[in-house]
Amino acid sequence: MTRAGVYTRISDDRDGSAAGVQRQEADCRELAERKGWAVAEVYIDNDVSAYSGKPRLGYNRLLADLEAGVVDAVVVWHLDRLHRSPAELEHFFEVVDRAGVKKLATVTGDVDLGTNDGRFHARILGAVARKESDDKSRRLRRKHLELAQAGKVSGGGRAFGWEADRVTLNLDEAELIREAARRVLAGETVRGVCADWNAREIKTVTGTAWSSTVLRRVLTAWRTCGVRSTGKDTGTTRAEPVAEAVWPAILDRTTIERLRSLLLDPHRRLNRSARRYLLTGMIRCRLCGAKLVARPRADKRRCYVCSTGPGFSGCGKIRTLSEPVEDLVIEAVMQRLDSPALAGALADLASGTGETDLGTDMADDERRLVELAEEWANGTITRAEWLVARNALESRLEASRRTLARTTRTSALDGFLGAQGTLRAAWPTLGLDRQRAVLAAVIDRVVIAPAVKGRSFFDPDRVDVVWRV
Numbered sequence: 001m002t003r004a005g006v007y008t009r010i011s012d013d014r015d016g017s018a019a020g021v022q023r024q025e026a027d028c029r030e031l032a033e034r035k036g037w038a039v040a041e042v043y044i045d046n047d048v049s050a051y052s053g054k055p056r057l058g059y060n061r062l063l064a065d066l067e068a069g070v071v072d073a074v075v076v077w078h079l080d081r082l083h084r085s086p087a088e089l090e091h092f093f094e095v096v097d098r099a100g101v102k103k104l105a106t107v108t109g110d111v112d113l114g115t116n117d118g119r120f121h122a123r124i125l126g127a128v129a130r131k132e133s134d135d136k137s138r139r140l141r142r143k144h145l146e147l148a149q150a151g152k153v154s155g156g157g158r159a160f161g162w163e164a165d166r167v168t169l170n171l172d173e174a175e176l177i178r179e180a181a182r183r184v185l186a187g188e189t190v191r192g193v194c195a196d197w198n199a200r201e202i203k204t205v206t207g208t209a210w211s212s213t214v215l216r217r218v219l220t221a222w223r224t225c226g227v228r229s230t231g232k233d234t235g236t237t238r239a240e241p242v243a244e245a246v247w248p249a250i251l252d253r254t255t256i257e258r259l260r261s262l263l264l265d266p267h268r269r270l271n272r273s274a275r276r277y278l279l280t281g282m283i284r285c286r287l288c289g290a291k292l293v294a295r296p297r298a299d300k301r302r303c304y305v306c307s308t309g310p311g312f313s314g315c316g317k318i319r320t321l322s323e324p325v326e327d328l329v330i331e332a333v334m335q336r337l338d339s340p341a342l343a344g345a346l347a348d349l350a351s352g353t354g355e356t357d358l359g360t361d362m363a364d365d366e367r368r369l370v371e372l373a374e375e376w377a378n379g380t381i382t383r384a385e386w387l388v389a390r391n392a393l394e395s396r397l398e399a400s401r402r403t404l405a406r407t408t409r410t411s412a413l414d415g416f417l418g419a420q421g422t423l424r425a426a427w428p429t430l431g432l433d434r435q436r437a438v439l440a441a442v443i444d445r446v447v448i449a450p451a452v453k454g455r456s457f458f459d460p461d462r463v464d465v466v467w468r469v
């Protein structure tokens with residue numbers, strides 16, 4: 001009785017189920033039964049690419065059993081399951097010659113190992129399998145290439161900052177983009193920059209006036225830092241960077257990352273129409289913790305109030321005139337910024353810690369994520385290895401994003417740090433946005449306590465400033 005060894009292998013065991021191997025085994029057992037062979041042993045290699053070069057334990061055991069005479073026939077689903085290279089096929093021939101084995105059955109057509117024709121046939125099949133595998137890695141390489149080529153210019157009209165070929169820089173517009181980036185990172189709103197540009201009669205590529213939507217798109221586009229991307233930035237999705245583009249960058253990658261975290265943060269986009277005073281968003285009720293809202297009194301004097309009613313979650317028990325609170329907070333910030341220790345700490349935060357490399361690091365990590373997925377796809381690493389490595393990369397990316405957000409906040413203080421009195425001198429000339437950005441860089445929140453009965457004038461004790469740094 002012929003004792004057959006059944007050999008099965010699946011290369012891309014993506015979902016971890018051995019379904020492919022089980023199907024191969026079932027087919028092989030059926031074939032063995034038709035031939036009247038007894039299946040003595042089943043050799044399985046799962047999740048190992050034929051060309052990965054990793055040792056195949058099942059295959060090696062099969063060869064050993066052939067040499068030892070444990071099995072005297074081999075049933076395999078297809079020759080491409082068995083051999084990874086012509087050299088391996090020749091080695092297989094040597095083993096079966098030494099063992100005197102002549103029976104090799106495949107579900108896709110028998111090969112007579114005893115004849116030159118049979119071997120020729122096996123070599124051809126092997127070559128075909130090899131080519132298929134080459135095609136597969138070529139497909140992967142092509143995917144790589146496509147990713148790289150994705151850096152090519154895509155179709156579309158002229159992009160602001162470049163000429164009509166979408167590659168040559170338009171130097172004037174590029175400088176305008178840099179100006180807008182500086183201003184927005186320093187705390188001005190996109191809307192404010194648009195208003196200024198429209199007043200200066202700067203036009204969009206279509207010759208129209210600037211809107212926040214259009215300028216925000218320019219300032220957050222990967223294109224602007226010379227990176228090709230896929231997908232779109234919407235309320236719920238983000239365009240993903242894909243490759244270095246062939247066109248030159250106008251802003252560096254870190255700046256784009258900052259602008260994106262600043263301008264695409266969904267929380268920022270809420271309540272844009274709400275009235276804003278200097279401390280709106282930073283000032284809170286001591287009693288209920290709600291954010292106080294800006295609201296003028298009947299006599300037009302500005303107030304912050306803890307508001308109840310539709311759309312508000314406050315307790316309604318706090319109200320304070322804005323001006324004295326703002327004056328107090330501004331003075332506190334001036335004094336805090338003038339303290340050399342704080343200025344030093346902020347300067348470290350803003351420029352130390354290799355923050356300028358952050359964008360590059362993040363780009364590297366994103367590229368590694370893609371490479372990792374491809375290694376998994378072509379079987380070089382297992383799913384478990386992929387998951388472990390991916391999680392590590394993703395938590396590092398997350399940490400980088402947090403650092404970026406922090407340093408973006410402190411960039412509002414650029415030029416005001418380490419130079420005593422500069423902020424105090426410049427304060428009256430700064431716009432509301434810029435002033436708010438400066439305060440937000442150092443203040444976590446301002447808490448207002450209820451008024452104490454009997455104190456008719458503004459009571460500084462009601463104000464508690466909680467510092468961020």
Ligand SMILES: [Zn+2]
Pocket residue numbers: 285286287288289290306314315316317318
């Ligand atoms: Zn309240």
